[in-house]
Amino acid sequence: MTSKHDPSKSLRAATEVRPAVAGALIHGALWCTIATWWGGTWVSDYLSEIRSSGLILPAVTERALTIWQALIYRPILSISALLVLIIVDGIVLLVLGRSTRLRIVREFWSGMVVAIPIAFVLYSGVVMIMPYQIMYAALTKTNWAHEQAKSQEGQLLCGSWKLIKFEQDGNVVAVGQDSKDGIQISAEGYRWRKAEHDETGTLQLDLRSVPKRLQFFSTSDPDLGSVRNAIYKVEGDQLTICLPMADAYVDDLPIQFETRGNKNELFVFKRGARKAI
Numbered sequence: 712m713t714s715k716h717d718p719s720k721s722l723r724a725a726t727e728v729r730p731a732v733a734g735a736l737i738h739g740a741l742w743c744t745i746a747t748w749w750g751g752t753w754v755s756d757y758l759s760e761i762r763s764s765g766l767i768l769p770a771v772t773e774r775a776l777t778i779w780q781a782l783i784y785r786p787i788l789s790i791s792a793l794l795v796l797i798i799v800d801g802i803v804l805l806v807l808g809r810s811t812r813l814r815i816v817r818e819f820w821s822g823m824v825v826a827i828p829i830a831f832v833l834y835s836g837v838v839m840i841m842p843y844q845i846m847y848a849a850l851t852k853t854n855w856a857h858e859q860a861k862s863q864e865g866q867l868l869c870g871s872w873k874l875i876k877f878e879q880d881g882n883v884v885a886v887g888q889d890s891k892d893g894i895q896i897s898a899e900g901y902r903w904r905k906a907e908h909d910e911t912g913t914l915q916l917d918l919r920s921v922p923k924r925l926q927f928f929s930t931s932d933p934d935l936g937s938v939r940n941a942i943y944k945v946e947g948d949q950l951t952i953c954l955p956m957a958d959a960y961v962d963d964l965p966i967q968f969e970t971r972g973n974k975n976e977l978f979v980f981k982r983g984a985r986k987a988i
Contacts, residue, residue: 731808735801738824742793745828746782749835754779757839769845772838779835800824861916864923868896868914872950872980879956881971894950894980901927910934924964925952940964948982 758776761768768776782789807817874892877884886892895902900913911931917924922942929937934957941954942965953965956974965975 728805731801731805734804734821735797738800738821739793739797741825742796742828745832746789746793749832750779750782754835754839755783758783761842767842769838769841772841775835775838860918864916864918865898867945868950869898871895871983873983874978875949875981876977876979878970878977878979879975893983894952894978900930903927908933922968925954927954942966942968944968950980950982952978952980954978 754776758780761776803820804817807813807820872894874886874890874894877886890906891904892906893904895904896914900911903910909931910929912927912929915926915928917926920942922944925941925943927939927941929935929939937957939954939957941952943950943952945951951968953968953970953975955965956976965973968977969975970977
C-alpha cells in the first residue's frame with residue numbers, strides 16, 4: 712500500500728514556516744544591529760573612556776557593562792547566543808502561527824522580542840550617564856561650598872587694616888606709630904596705602920591651597936596691570952600677608968611666611984574699622 716503525497720499539506724506547511732522564519736530573521740537582524748551599533752561603537756568607546764578616567768561606577772552601571780563586555784569581547788559566545796535566540800524565536804512564531812486563536816499571543820511575542828533589546832539599550836544609556844551625573848553633582852556641591860567659603864572669607868577680610876610690622880630678607884623694619892600705611896579691603900577690591908603712593912586693585916582668593924592664597928591685580932598707576940601672588944593668614948585681629956617683591960617673577964609664590972634668603976616681603980596688619988572706606 713503506497714501513501715499519497717498531499718500537496719495541500721506541503722503548501723500549508725510552507726505557508727506556516729515562511730512567516731516564522733522571516734520573522735525570526737528580522738528579529739535577529741534587529742538584535743545584531745543593536746549589538747553592533749550600540750555595543751560595538753558607543754559602549755566600546757565608553758569603556759575606554761571610563762578605564763582611562765578611573766571613575767568608580769555605580770553597581771547598576773557595572774552590571775549593564777558586564778553584559779555588554781561579554782557581547783563585545785566574546786564574539787563566538789555572542790554569535791552562538793544570537794543563533795540560539797533566532798531558532799527559539801522561529802519555533803515560537805511557528806507554533807503560535809498555526810492557530811488563528813493564538814494570533815494575539817504571536818503579535819505580543821513579536822512585540823516583546825523587539826521591545827526588550829530596545830529597552831535594554833535605553834536602560835544602558837541611562838545607567839551609563841549616572842557616573843557623570845554623580846561626578847557633576849559632586850563638583851557642583853564642591854564648587855558651591857568653595858564659593859560659600861570664599862564669601863565668608865571675604866567678609867572676614869573686609870575692613871581697614873593698619874600695618875604694624877614689615878619684614879624683608881629676615882630683617883624687621885620699624886613701623887612708626889603715626890604711619891598711615893595699611894590696606895583697606897572691600898567686596899570691590901583693595902586700597903593699599905603706602906608711603907610712596909596708594910595702590911588700588913582687585914583681589915582673588917584661593918582657599919584650596921595651604922597656606923591660603925591671595926592674588927593682587929593692580930588697577931592704578933604706576934603698577935597698572937601688575938599681578939602679585941601672595942599667601943596670607945588671619946589670626947585673631949592680625950592679618951599676615953607674604954608676597955614676592957615687585958621685581959620678582961610674576962609667577963613667584965611664597966610657600967611659607969619667611970623672608971630670609973628669598974625675595975619675599977612680609978606684612979603684618981592689625982584690624983581697624985570693620986567697614987572699609
